[in-house]
Amino acid sequence: MTAPLTPPPHQPPAHNPWQAEPAGDGAVPPVSYAYEEDGPGMKTEVRQAAVIAVAVAVFGVLLGLLWLWLAPRVPLVADAGAVYLKDTEGEQAIGVDGTFTLLALAFGAVSGLVVFLIRRRGGVPLVVGLALGGLLGSVLAWRLGVWLGPAQDVVAHAKAVGKGVTFDAPLKLNAKGALLAWSVAAMAVHLGLTALFGPRDPEPYPGPYGAAPQS
Numbered sequence: 001m002t003a004p005l006t007p008p009p010h011q012p013p014a015h016n017p018w019q020a021e022p023a024g025d026g027a028v029p030p031v032s033y034a035y036e037e038d039g040p041g042m043k044t045e046v047r048q049a050a051v052i053a054v055a056v057a058v059f060g061v062l063l064g065l066l067w068l069w070l071a072p073r074v075p076l077v078a079d080a081g082a083v084y085l086k087d088t089e090g091e092q093a094i095g096v097d098g099t100f101t102l103l104a105l106a107f108g109a110v111s112g113l114v115v116f117l118i119r120r121r122g123g124v125p126l127v128v129g130l131a132l133g134g135l136l137g138s139v140l141a142w143r144l145g146v147w148l149g150p151a152q153d154v155v156a157h158a159k160a161v162g163k164g165v166t167f168d169a170p171l172k173l174n175a176k177g178a179l180l181a182w183s184v185a186a187m188a189v190h191l192g193l194t195a196l197f198g199p200r201d202p203e204p205y206p207g208p209y210g211a212a213p214q215s
Contacts, residue, residue, distance in 0.1 A: 048119065049129030056111050056133025056186070060140030063107050063182075067171075068145045071099045074169035078158035086166055097175040100142070104178060108134055108185025115186075116193040127187055134182035142173050 072095040075086040115130055149171030151157045161167045173179075 042125070045123050045125040049123075049125035051129075052115055052119075052126065053129040053133035053136065056115075056130060057136035057140060059107060059111070060137030061144060062141075063103055063137060064141035064144030064148070066103055067100050067141060068148050070103070071096045071145070071171060073150075075166050076154065076158070076169045077164060077166050078161075079163055083154055083158050093172075093174065096171065097173060097178055100145075100173055101175070101178040101181050104134075104138055104141075104181035105185045107137070108182040108187075109189045111182070112186040112189030113193065116190050116197075120194070120197070127190065130186050130190060131183040134184075134186045135179065138179040138182045142179065146171050146173075 072092040074090070074092040074096070076083050077086045078084070111134065112130065115126070119126060146152070150168040152170045154170065157167055
């Protein structure tokens with residue numbers, strides 16, 4: 001008669017280094033990473049861009065008044081049959097365009113700086129709104145300066161002042177490219193400040209076991 005077989009003594013299972021540790025006392029909980037929000041949604045950014053475009057365009061009134069005040073005058077004189085430039089070698093007409101361009105560049109730089117201080121996190125809608133507002137402000141300034149400046153009807157003005165009397169030519173912007181100066185300066189200043197002082201993207205998290213993250 002044989003003795004009953006005794007079961008072998010219980011042995012703990014081999015430790016698997018790749019198996020996750022069960023949760024319990026002393027167990028390290030899984031690490032969860034909280035990602036920061038990228039900013040307001042697209043609808044909010046579009047609304048902010050629209051407000052910025054309108055606010056920037058309104059300052060075109062100030063640009064138009066400054067242009068009217070600072071731009072040099074082009075003197076004209078009339079005789080019995082025609083109206084002539086009193087100073088044929090004068091550069092007043094170039095000075096009119098140059099004054100508008102310099103003022104528009106200054107307005108663009110200031111508006112780009114102010115928008116950056118108000119809204120440090122950039123975005124495509126914001127830049128588009130800034131550029132559109134600069135263009136609308138330039139057009140508003142141009143038309144306002146022309147409207148408030150000397151009379152546009154040169155012939156009637158010459159008849160009103162009489163022969164041989166010097167009078168000012170209408171305010172004109174011959175270089176229409178100056179209308180883009182405000183937008184270009186605003187975008188350049190805002191993008192430059194955003195690149196230098198804007199918020200940075202978070203560093204990529206390291207991969208498992210210290211490996212470099214895959215791009």
